[in-house]
Amino acid sequence: METKSKITNVSKTVKSDNWGKLEDLNFDYHFNNGTSKRLSFEMYGKSDGIAVLLYNPKTDKVVLSKQFRAPVYNHGIQNGFLIEVVGGAIDENESPEKAAIRETEEEVGYKIKSVQKVSTVFLSPGIVNEKVHLFIGEYSENDNHKNGGGVSAEDEEIEILEVDFLEAFKMIETQEIIDARTIMLLQYVQLNKMMR
Known part of the structure; x- marks a missing residue:
């Protein structure tokens, strides 16, 4: 499976936006065994x-x-x-x-x-x-x-x-x-x- 098609239904939720931004990245991840699961990852950052x-x-x-x-x-x-x-x-x-x-x-x-x-x-x-x-x-x-x-x-x-x-x-x-x-x-x- 191509990497791009392994990730679908992407959304972001901002949890905090002070000095840096804390947000959740949510998506459906399609595993190689044919199953899929809704995952959420916290990301933190300001600018590059x-x-x-x-x-x-x-x-x-x-x-x-x-x-x-x-x-x-x-x-x-x-x-x-x-x-x-x-x-x-x-x-x-x-x-x-x-x-x-x-x-x-x-x-x-x-x-x-x-x-x-x-x-x-x-x-x-x-x-x-x-x-x-x-x-x-x-x-x-x-x-x-x-x-x-x-x-x-x-x-x-x-x-x-x-x-x-x-x-x-x-x-x-x-x-x-x-x-x-x-x-x-x-x-x-x-x-x-x-x-x-």
Whole structure:
């Protein structure tokens, strides 16, 4: 049976629409054994997002951020503070690339001209509706405009970290870096031998 015809009678019910939207996706699922069943799945999300790893091949450094994340705090890990790449939501009518460049300046203060697409991923496809577009962006010291630190109107307070690539990569092993987007992008740079 084709995947498309396995799912019929689709409907959605919005349960909450605050910062993000929580909704039920309801449908009839037709199993390979010939039976069918009405299923309902909760989905949560806001808009699609971006993640950007800034790297400098001349200095072998990367730019990361450190900020408070309530779910990390809820798990009792690192007092809720997570080391991660630049990340954020794509605004309405904004391309992922433009969002990546905008978020880079807002969060870490680097005004870069372009980014290179790595992939598009779902980080928790069982419940989270968000697609995340992964990028890398080359930077130099001339790109640092000394602003950054997040958008105060969005209650962001971001510490900017510039660290040696090898040190950042070791932080995966020590579990100082536990953010999936950050791990994937650091591994991408390592696998492609973009840093010494």
